[in-house]
Amino acid sequence: MHDKHQEFFDAAAAEWDLTYTAEDLERLTHIVDKLNMAEGMDILDLGCGTGILFDMLRRKVTGSGTVTGVDFSIEMARKAHRNFPFDNVNVVDADATALPFADGSFDVAVAFAAFPHFSDQQKAIDEVHRVLKSGAKFHIIHLESAREISRVHHEIGGVVAHDEIPTDTTLREMFDHSQFMSATIEDHPGLYLATAVNSR
Numbered sequence: 001m002h003d004k005h006q007e008f009f010d011a012a013a014a015e016w017d018l019t020y021t022a023e024d025l026e027r028l029t030h031i032v033d034k035l036n037m038a039e040g041m042d043i044l045d046l047g048c049g050t051g052i053l054f055d056m057l058r059r060k061v062t063g064s065g066t067v068t069g070v071d072f073s074i075e076m077a078r079k080a081h082r083n084f085p086f087d088n089v090n091v092v093d094a095d096a097t098a099l100p101f102a103d104g105s106f107d108v109a110v111a112f113a114a115f116p117h118f119s120d121q122q123k124a125i126d127e128v129h130r131v132l133k134s135g136a137k138f139h140i141i142h143l144e145s146a147r148e149i150s151r152v153h154h155e156i157g158g159v160v161a162h163d164e165i166p167t168d169t170t171l172r173e174m175f176d177h178s179q180f181m182s183a184t185i186e187d188h189p190g191l192y193l194a195t196a197v198n199s200r
């Protein structure tokens with residue numbers, strides 16, 4: 001099924017690479033640097049868009065690891081694939097709520113600027129839990145606070161007008177429900193970073 005969100009992001013794909021400033025990319029690099037990603041890891045990038053994180057992630061895992069981007073917008077996924085035609089980068093056109101990967105496939109999962117858009121956030125967290133290895137972390141990353149994200153989406157309007165980060169309490173309940181543990185949430189102007197550990 002092709003829904004309104006897919007249409008919205010398909011239409012945005014051509015110009016998406018212009019979204020981020022050099023300053024944004026530098027801030028993002030600093031965040032990624034703190035996530036303890038290492039050589040040889042297999043990383044899942046949910047809602048990868050055109051692959052804005054891929055270069056940063058590739059530098060962490062080097063040639064012995066892999067980066068797998070998932071996006072349900074075919075245009076975003078195509079562009080990500082064109083941007084990063086490397087052997088250890090895979091781009092999959094799929095929905096975050098139904099991931100086409102075996103249980104325990106990845107060492108880390110990230111969702112950058114994507115989680116508020118997932119139609120069923122609990123299902124997406126359940127799926128991330130399923131495809132992560134025991135002890136692996138899931139990071140939800142934004143360059144704005146939860147409040148700023150809501151404001152920006154409201155200003156954009158249309159299908160994304162009500163796409164939000166859940167409250168801290170709700171997100172913690174969602175993590176608990178999926179058997180993630182040790183959830184931490186940082187939420188202040190310029191950064192939202194939620195991290196949870198797969199307890200399997």
Ligand SMILES: C[S@@+](CC[C@H](N)C(=O)[O-])C[C@H]1O[C@@H](n2cnc3c(N)ncnc32)[C@H](O)[C@@H]1O
Nearest residue numbers: 009047048049052071072073095096113114117
């Ligand atoms: C705001 S964009 C961010 C893209 C990229 N992470 C970046 O920061 O450049 C959100 C992305 O999430 C994708 N997305 C939204 N809902 C999705 C879902 N249920 N499954 C997979 N991708 C989804 C959209 O197609 C879009 O590419």
